[in-house]
Amino acid sequence: MRPETLDNLHRILGDKGIVTGADVHEGYYTDPRGLGDVRPNVVLRPASTAELSQIMKVCHDTAQPIVVQGGLTGLVTGARPQHNEVVITMERMNGIESIDVKAGTITVLAGTPLQVVQEAADAAGMVFPLDLGARGSCTIGGNLSTNAGGNRVIRYGMTRDLTLGVEAVLADGTVINSLNGFMKNNTGYDLKQMFIGSEGTLGLITRATLRLYPKPKTQVVAFCAADSFDAVADLMAHMRTGLGADLSAFEVLWAKTYAAVLSDVAGIKAPIPQGHAFYVLVEMMGSDAAHDTEKFETCLGQALENELIVDAVLSRSNAEIDALWDVRDGMAHAMGKQQPSVGFDISLSVADMKVIESELLRRLQAALGDVRLFIGGHLADGNLHLVAKSLKEGPQPRDTIQEIIYGWVGEVGGSISAEHGIGLLKRDYLAQSRSPAELALMRALKLTMDPKNLLNPGRVFDMGTAPMAGNAKAPTP
Amino acid sequence: MRPETLDNLHRILGDKGIVTGADVHEGYYTDPRGLGDVRPNVVLRPASTAELSQIMKVCHDTAQPIVVQGGLTGLVTGARPQHNEVVITMERMNGIESIDVKAGTITVLAGTPLQVVQEAADAAGMVFPLDLGARGSCTIGGNLSTNAGGNRVIRYGMTRDLTLGVEAVLADGTVINSLNGFMKNNTGYDLKQMFIGSEGTLGLITRATLRLYPKPKTQVVAFCAADSFDAVADLMAHMRTGLGADLSAFEVLWAKTYAAVLSDVAGIKAPIPQGHAFYVLVEMMGSDAAHDTEKFETCLGQALENELIVDAVLSRSNAEIDALWDVRDGMAHAMGKQQPSVGFDISLSVADMKVIESELLRRLQAALGDVRLFIGGHLADGNLHLVAKSLKEGPQPRDTIQEIIYGWVGEVGGSISAEHGIGLLKRDYLAQSRSPAELALMRALKLTMDPKNLLNPGRVFDMGTAPMAGNAKAPTP
Incomplete structure (x- = not known):
């Protein structure tokens, strides 16, 4: 950045609004994937929309690319500074x-x-x-x-x-x-x-x-075991119909994920013994303090009677609600503990969820030998998280694992990112979920709204001249 | 249209897919505002996405503007053909x-x-x-x-x-x-x-x-009377909290609108006598067949006890549900019967709804003398419908009424179209609800996606060179 540009920015933002050189601390280039490899030279800290508008005018006039930062908690390397980017942090626009x-x-x-x-x-x-x-x-x-x-x-x-x-x-x-x-x-x-x-x-x-x-007036949580995926899918339909708009969570752990939670996460007590194929957390948040628990119990009782579930534990207090959610939240911790490994956040149809474990294990093992797979997530939203881990010595074959899993997701028409986004991390696989025509339209919109490609450049997709579809890794047959 | 273009379109669509000249019936240029003044020369009836794609290529190559038609039930003159436009109807893409x-x-x-x-x-x-x-x-x-x-x-x-x-x-x-x-x-x-x-x-x-x-398992409807707008607003908050996600409708008729329903719509029996300031239809759709009615009654009983409402009728059968909804739906019929008059579909804050009747009557009467105003709508969505009618002889002073009402809506930061859209009918007032920067961005997006301005040209806004803000009528002070 030229000194007069820096002076301009300084004039707009004042001493508090700009950090440069050695004063730029690691917080501005660290995210959940660790310390970034580019330390930014300039961090801009606007305190108002007017200040942000003025500094963007300066950046636009001087073709200065920027990366915008919130809490830097994103999982797809979207907010980490890249070469030549100035950081704009929203930390002072808070309240x-x-x-x-x-x-x-x-x-x-x-x-x-x-x-x-x-x-x-x-x-x-x-x-x-x-x-x-x-x-x-x-x-x-x-x-x-x-x-x-x-x-x-x-x-x-x-x-x-x-x-x-x-x-x-x-x-x-x-x-x-x-x-x-x-x-x-x-x-x-x-x-x-x-x-x-x-x-x-x-x-x-x-x-x-x-x-x-x-505010909901009631909250009830059940933790259940089921012996087949079909039973889990039927349970989901049953609870949806039974609880209507009060169904607030339907979270599923595959057996190996449940085992990992119990063995790898401190302080988790098994609500139900291992040995079943699936474990489900169902939550209701309702507005009828007098009758919600009864409605929930009736609904769950029918599920037991119809053999959709084979065991169930019902929360009787806020402490028990927290304890059951700790098991569900233990999934993220257990997946995190599998490092080194490769994580995924995908959307799939119910039919594809049924075969995901066998299908992906078959493909991964054919290519890589012994592989572990941990699966679970927000089933009623169509969204699963998974972690794949090769047991071979040495660094994880990240590209091969991604090509196999994203390739399958693309084949079955799933989404390669349900909720985490694309950022830099998944950019090369975007074409597994979006068509060339869609990608061309995205680029046209970007070009209209950010013609100099200054805002978070390279995130989601690249504005390079190569056709987008060419960036995609070919799905593994 | 040149004969060779028509031939090209004919080749793509076949005999069934194209109607021209005297065969174009009035259904292709009639909407709820009546028969349009432009009879289209050509109606294209694609039977598939592939056919539509091919005919749009032809239209694009020849810079032929089109208007797309569904059921022609829109209320803002969006689907009526304008001069030189070819109709594309979706009537064969049905199923x-x-x-x-x-x-x-x-x-x-x-x-x-x-x-x-x-x-x-x-x-x-x-x-x-x-x-x-x-x-x-x-x-x-x-x-x-x-x-x-x-x-x-x-x-x-x-x-x-x-x-x-x-x-x-x-x-x-x-x-x-x-x-x-x-x-x-x-x-x-x-x-x-x-x-x-x-x-x-x-x-x-x-x-x-x-x-x-x-499907919801239960449906209960109450029709209530309230003596002040504050009571109506408090009732809304009370029912929201009490019924949670099961609250499915909260519809309000101002007193004069209720009177018009009872006097002007055939077959409507008053569930509650006239003489109150507001009439409210509240509906619950729930998932607990055993207890929903009790929950609803308890909630309504509290509202009576706290004097949010002064009278209430509760549905006891599907026939009674239908009868109460007939009163609510009578509002549209009663408003329609005020012809000639000028209709509106606006969003407002609760505070502005409280003063809408007195404020608009004051402004309209100052400009136009005796005026009638009928107000009602989806209060919980922030959306009111209203009809204004000057009692002077001669045609309605539509422009003056629109300038006064849209001017006030713009002043208080409301929306000039909650659900009907803009079309051609409200285009000149769009700047009451959207800023020049927003309108410029809309135009930039239109230019990117439809650079020749062929798709429903002139609807929502004009692509002319005059700045959008200049199209707006000035609000009446």
Whole structure:
């Protein structure tokens, strides 16, 4: 960056708004995959939409690429600085702007941590239902730009579904204020959709108006065992019909994943003995304090009677609810402990979930010999997480494992990223889930909104001249 | 159109696929506002996505503008042919392609009537919850391209929220197949959002994969009277908290609207006498056959006790449910009977709804003398419908009424179109709800996806060189 550009940025942001050289600490280039290999020279810390607009004008005029950062908790290397990129952090644009209980809305700055939004909603007697493990450090801006999912998508939807309005700054500094607070607003194109889930490549989200919901009055959790995948699928349909809109989670652990949770995660007590094929956490959040538990028990009793499940434990207290969720959340910890290994976050049809373990083990073992596979996730959302690990000595054959698994996901028409996004990490496999025509249209939209390719360049897809489809690894036959 | 172009189109579509000259019947240029003043010379009737793609290539090569038609039930003159436009009707792309009860999805062709989709879902033991008066003739493609709302948005959302995947044909014939069937799919830009709610200006929707829900087990309706708007707003919060996700409708009629329903619509019996300020229909759709009615009664009893409502009638049978809904639906009929008059479909904050009647009557009467105003709608969605009528002899002063009402809506930050869209009818007022920067971005997106301005040209906004903001009528002070 030329000194006069730095001076311009300094004039806009003041001393507090800019960090350079040796003062740039590791927090600006570390994410869940570890310390990045590019230390940024300049970190910009705008305190307002106006400041962000002005610095983007400077960056646009000087063709300076930027990477935007929220809480740096993303799992696909989207926020790590690359060569020549200046960091724009949203850490000073942090706070609740307003809350309207009657309308059921909250307006927050993009750098606000998710947990702060949850707590503000709670204090107002409402609930902001987005929830994920990184709640304490991830930011709303990051949640929006990655369209975060989490544990209660089945009931409340993805971040996109929880968002009424967005304010964003375009690459040239233009402020797009679509801070709509209405559930219904058919006045031209719904521009907020451009910024949600596009991973910071089309604009920088600065504020959002989000939906709040009444607090549920009841919460009941069951942990069940089933002996076949068909039984699990039937249980899902049964609980959906029985609980209606009150079904709030349906989480499944494959047997080997359950075994790993019990053996590798400290402090987890088995609610049900091992020896079954599948373990399911079902949760209900209802509005009828007098009868919800009875409704849930009736529904679960029918499932036992119809042999959809062979064993079940029902929560009788908040402590027991927490203990059962600890088993489910132990899945992430157990998968994390398999390092070195290769992780996946995919969407599949129910029919493909049925065969995923046998099919992928067959393909992986044919190519790599002994392989372990840990599978589980948000079954009712169609979303599974999995970890594959070659038992051979030496570094994990990451490319081969990815080619085999993404190849199969592409073959069966699944999604290579259900909730984590693409970032840099999955970019080369995007064409497994999207057609050449779709990728060409994405590029055309990017070119329209960010003609100099300055916003998070290279994330999601590359703007290079090679046709997108050519970037994809060929699926392994 | 030149004869060789017509020949090309004929070759693609065959005899059944093209109607010209005197064979073009009035159905192709009549909508709820009556017979259009432009009779189209050519109507194209593609039977498949492939045929539509080929004819769009021809239209693109010859710069032939088109207007796309579903059921022609839209209320904003979006589907009426304009000079030089060729009609493309989706009437032959009609049918259910597949239904997957376990996944809760249905894939349908764009020309399928909404009611056919509802009935297919019902036959499979599920529900497709989008519902509006035109269900028998409106098509799914039209519902999607206008992001239709309807009566149960509070529980199930708008059409956008019910849509998982879309296939569409771009202006140049490119097929964008984003027929995703997953709730979670963060693989690059969510392109279906470009086609939903953009009123056919960015692409022609050919197929969609939609969400199905389990059938509710119970339905209970109450019709209530309240003596102040504050009481109505408190009732809404109370029922939301009390019924949680089971609250499926909260519809409000202002006193004069209720009076008009009772006096002007045949066959409506007053469930509650006149003399109150507001009348409210509350509906619950639940999953607990044993206890839902009790929960609803308890909730309503508290509302009576706390004097949020002063009278209430509860449905005791399906016939009574229908009769209470007839009163609510009578609102549309009563508003229709005020012709000549000027209709509106707006979103507002609860605070602005409280003053809408007094504020608009004051402004309208100052300009026009004696004026009648009929107000009511989906309060919990933030969406009101209203009809204004000058009592002076002669044609309605439509422009003045629109300027005053849209001017006020713009002033208070409301939306000039909650669910009907913009079309040609509201185009000149779009800038009351959207900023110059938003309108410029809309135009840039249109230019990218339809560079020759061939798809529904002039609907939503004009691509002319004048800045968009200049098109807006100035709000009346």
